[in-house]
Amino acid sequence: MALSDLVSVERNEEGIAAVLGILKLQLDERFQTGQAIREQHAHTTTYIPTQAPDGVAFCETTEEVQAVVRACAAHHVPVIAFGVGTSLEGHVNAPGGGISVDLSRMNRILAVNAEDLDCRIEPGVTREQLNQYLRDTGLFFPIDPGANATLGGMAATRASGTNAVRYGTMRENVLSLTAVMADGEAVTTGKRARKSSAGYDLTRLLVGSEGTLGIITELTLKLQGIPQAISGGVCPFPTLEAASRAVIQTIQMGIPVARIELVNALQMRAMKAYSKLDYPESPCLFLEFHGSDAGVAEQAETFGMIAEENGGGPFLWTTVAEERTKLWKARHDAYWASLTLRPGAKGLSTDVCVPISRLAECVAATEADIAEMGLIAPIVGHAGDGNFHVLALMNPNDAGEVALVERFVARLNVRAIAMEGTCTGEHGIGQGKAGFLRAEHGRGVDVMRQIKHALDPLNIMNPGKILPASANPPH
Amino acid sequence: MALSDLVSVERNEEGIAAVLGILKLQLDERFQTGQAIREQHAHTTTYIPTQAPDGVAFCETTEEVQAVVRACAAHHVPVIAFGVGTSLEGHVNAPGGGISVDLSRMNRILAVNAEDLDCRIEPGVTREQLNQYLRDTGLFFPIDPGANATLGGMAATRASGTNAVRYGTMRENVLSLTAVMADGEAVTTGKRARKSSAGYDLTRLLVGSEGTLGIITELTLKLQGIPQAISGGVCPFPTLEAASRAVIQTIQMGIPVARIELVNALQMRAMKAYSKLDYPESPCLFLEFHGSDAGVAEQAETFGMIAEENGGGPFLWTTVAEERTKLWKARHDAYWASLTLRPGAKGLSTDVCVPISRLAECVAATEADIAEMGLIAPIVGHAGDGNFHVLALMNPNDAGEVALVERFVARLNVRAIAMEGTCTGEHGIGQGKAGFLRAEHGRGVDVMRQIKHALDPLNIMNPGKILPASANPPH
Known part of the structure; x- marks a missing residue:
């Protein structure tokens, strides 16, 4: 993606000025326009440029979100939902300015049934906060995207993570939600x-809509x-193919694996050095x-046999929590370990997802591409879903390097789509x-545009996101 | 529901005449207008009146479906998708006439990965056909709504059945689909x-849209x-509450039960007589x-302990296929057994779904309602989901009885919604x-209307379904 490809959104200076005045009156101290706060509420996690909103509204109730959206609708001003800002693809940027609705203070747990x-x-409850709260109930919320994201943000981006292979993604785990729509009305999508x-299925329509159709203000x-x-445990394999065959057989046998993470050789090398553990430098x-x-115990034993049949092993596993934590430590530290491969560099994390029969081939082709382009970019994957991440280490201030990584990401996306996959799994x-x-969805993009136009005719809800720039306006 | 509540759709006689001529030319013998065939393609499974289409197009390809939809769009004529006609709420009726698109000949299995x-x-592949085909692969498609429905129809109604508690519904099991939209374009929703x-998530938008947004012509x-x-096995309980507590504990403990069916005392009585087996006449x-x-074995043993703790049992279970079939036979014959409770009557099957904590209360209140209204109506439920069916035995030619059953169903729907449930689980x-x-979704209905209007502005896709009659046109 070249920076010029970002969908541009025209600024409505007059409308923005009007809304700034209205929200200052309505929210007083809870409406902020200082530069530092505005920039913290824009995209900050990758090299995508920071495009700050004009003001940040710290809302505390659904009614306050409705009031902000109504003011913005009346003056044709963009509204961008914000949780804690851990998204990776520029979701919280304000390309046409407008108002960031910070939902982090809406962090009450309303009921546990x-x-x-x-x-x-x-929506501002984070996953760690929720699981902390649930600790004494014997229950937990399984989805873990890595970052301690807000659950509203996770729903909006259809997040998942390491244990989606067993528990599903946000798509499967949101029972219903309340969203403030572009006209300011609050809609609850189910019971x-x-x-x-x-x-x-309005729940599933809003999950993954990235704030472009409505702002989520409550979740069940x-x-x-x-x-x-x-x-849990760790198992080395001689090749990506062997590891991948073991994954496929595990899933086919119906072993209800909770996590099955693929780590490539370069990532293992980094982890070995960083965690000072005796890991092999081969795919694990x-x-x-x-x-x-x-x-x-039975599941682990059965997997051990599958691994052995595929030339892998030994599969070191345990049911003792401390030992499991030690075996998994390297995986948890993967991100920090990666950064040591190129000290001072920044990591750009991108993800794709392919059918698992194509996973080894897609990872291998991507490794070849990384070598050919001269990048340093380790790979970890949620193998049971065919989903993997590449962390490209780069100097974000070097325009040539940024362009190179953009070419790499573009080729990765095209490769995944060509293998009947998706340009983003999570x-x-x-x-x-x-x-x-468009490459992934073809004419489906037009249907998405029709829906967007029907539900947000003024294009005020997180404009410039999801839908590519188009010569033709939505009809 | 009184019959007067059916959403009316005005007939467009001129357009219909034009389309009949066009399709006869296009499809020749594969376009039929005889009364018998037309009536077979309308609703026939309950007392809802049969509203026949004006013609039936037996399509064999996506392109043929596109041609039919384009002809209908050009002349503002309704198009109604048809699988095998096992739906229960009038889905295939043609209240404003129009063309039934029979997809039963599109029954090829295109790929198994x-x-x-x-x-x-x-879409015309039935679930039994698919599982027959898959037999030698070691794989199966789990969703079983009872009837040997087409998978296209099952997707369109978001069907599920006895093992949804483990494997999910059509919502979770459709990876992607191709649908012919109201403008005749074919859209594939994913890879x-x-x-x-x-x-x-266009897949989830189309799953459950009952042919009102597009006609499904391919499924992954x-x-x-x-x-x-x-x-598998059978376990009696002294009360609905005891059975329900056992269900809740089973789910809370994370026992991955594949089916957990609740049968009430009246249904057990019918099954006992019909299947000549020594069952107790209490909830099972x-x-x-x-x-x-x-x-x-471990799962069954653990459940047995849970049952005992709740005053239930003995839990008779086995891993031997023939014995399991015998234990389950009564459940499989439940429908036929029910009919013996009132020979000559027709059974009206309706379903609701509530949070499982409310299941016993909702079933008990429904049993009380049945007694008070003097109905004969046994109950079976997919207890793990909180979903249950009532089969009201009635004489469909007795207007007074029909009105009574309509009142009963209305009260059941309202009761389920009041318990934070839904007026239909499957x-x-x-x-x-x-x-x-409207009672269930409130303003969500307006959002549904906006989507319907955006994607089908002429209202030709299965009109008169899902969306209630409204004084106000969609905006």
Whole structure:
């Protein structure tokens, strides 16, 4: 993606000035326009340039979000939802200025229904906060994207992470939500039944819509019982192909693996040095199993046999929490370990997802591309889903390097789509991947535009995100 | 629902005449207008009146469906998708006439990707046909709504059934689909990656849209590995509450139960007489567990303990296929057994779904309502999801009885919604439940209308379904 590919949004200076005045009156100290705060509320996690909003509204209720959206709608001014800003594709940038709605103060846990394994929360609750709160109930919320993101942001980007292979993504784990739509009305998309055939699936339409259709102000989430036992371990393989075959057989056999992470040789090298552990420098799988005491032992043993049949092993595993933590430590430290491969560099994390039969081929082709382009870029993947991340180490101030990494990411996206995959498994489109949506979805993009135009005719909800620039206006 | 509540759709006689001529020329013998065939393609499964289309197009390709939709769009004529007609809420009726698109001849299995646990099929493939085809691959498609429905129809109504508690509904099991939209364009909603964060979730928007947004002409479905072992059995309980507590504890403990069916006392009485088996006449749970040999035994044993703690039991279970079939036979014959409770009557099947903490209360209140209204209406439920069915036995030619059952269904829907549930867990809205959509979704109905209007501005795609009649046109 060249920076020139970012979808541009025209600034409406007059409208912005009017809204700044209105919100200062309405929210007083909770409306901020200082440069530092504005820049903190723009994109800050990658080389995508920071495009700050004109003001930040720290809302505390759905009604306040409605008031902000109504003011912005009246004056045709962009509204951008903000959680804690950990998104990776420019989701929170304000290319046409406008108002950032900071939801981090809406962080109350409203209800935990233990018998129904669900809870109702405000969008600013983070996943760590929720799991801390749930600790004594025997329940937990499984989705873990790495960062301690807000659950509203995770829903908006359809986030997932290491244990999606067992528990699904935000798509499967949001039971219903409340969103403030572009006209300022609040809509609740469902009740608490585990399933429903009643009408269009507005929950799934809003999950993953990245704030472009509405701002999520409440969520009802599915919870899981904390497993009785957990086993976990690490298993080296001679090649990516061998590791990948073991993953496929594990899934085919119906082993309910909770995590199955692929780490490539370069990443293992970095981890070995960083964590000072005796790992091999070949592709490895890190695994975790959840279930009964007997179940997690059986799962681990069965996987060990699959690994051996594929030339892998030894599979070192344990059910003892401290030992498991030690075995997994390197995986948890992967990001920090990676940075040591090129001290001073910044890591650009990108993700794609392919059918698991194509995973080894896609990772291998990507490794070849990295070598050919002279990049340093380790790979870790959520192998059970065919989802993997490349962390390209770069100097973001070197325009040539930025351009090189952009070419690399573009080729990666095109490669994944050509293998019947997607240009993003869990990061979202934002600004960074808007240029690839047409290649992936074809005429589906026009249907997305029709929906966007119907629900947000003024294009005030997080404009410039998801939908690529188009010569033709939506009809 | 009174019959007067059916959403009316005005007939466009001139347009219909034009389209009849066009399609006869285009499809020749594959376009039929005889009364018998037309009536077979309308709703025939309940007392909702049969509203026949004006012609039936037996399409064989996506391109043919596109041609039919384009002809209908050009002349503002309704198009109604048809699989095998097993839906229960009037989905296939033609209240304003128009063309039924019969997809049963589009029944090819296009690809099975065993390594990726997915397959690509045409919409007329039935679930039994697919599982027959998959038999030698070690894979199966889990969703079983009872009827041997087409998978296109199952996707369109967001169907599920007994094992949704483990494997999810059509919502979770459609990876992507191709649909012919109201303008005749074919849109494919995704590729084969297990997860994606790329843009709006058009797959989930079309799943459950009942042909009102597009006609599904191809599906990519997730498959499952056939479990190594299955155990199953039956367990009586003294009360609905006790059974329900056992269900809740089973789910909370994370036992991956594959089926957990609640059968009420009246239904047990009918089954006992019909199947000539020694069942108690008290609420029972029928269970099935999938996993490894050791796993399914452990799951059954753990459930047995939970049942005992709740005053239930004995839990008779087995891993031997023939014995399991015998234990489950009564559950499989439940429908036929029910009919013996009132020979000559017709059964009206309706469904609702509530949070499982409210299941016992909702079933008990429904039983009380049945007694008070003097109905004969046994109950079976997919207890793990909080979903249950009532089969009201009635004489559909007795207007007074029909009115009574309509009142009963209305009260059931309102009760489920008041308990934070839904007026339909798996049957869909169609015509029969359109009157309850507003009570369940509030302003969400307006958002649904906006989407419907944006994607089908002429209202030709299965008009009169899902969305309730409105004094105000969609804006």
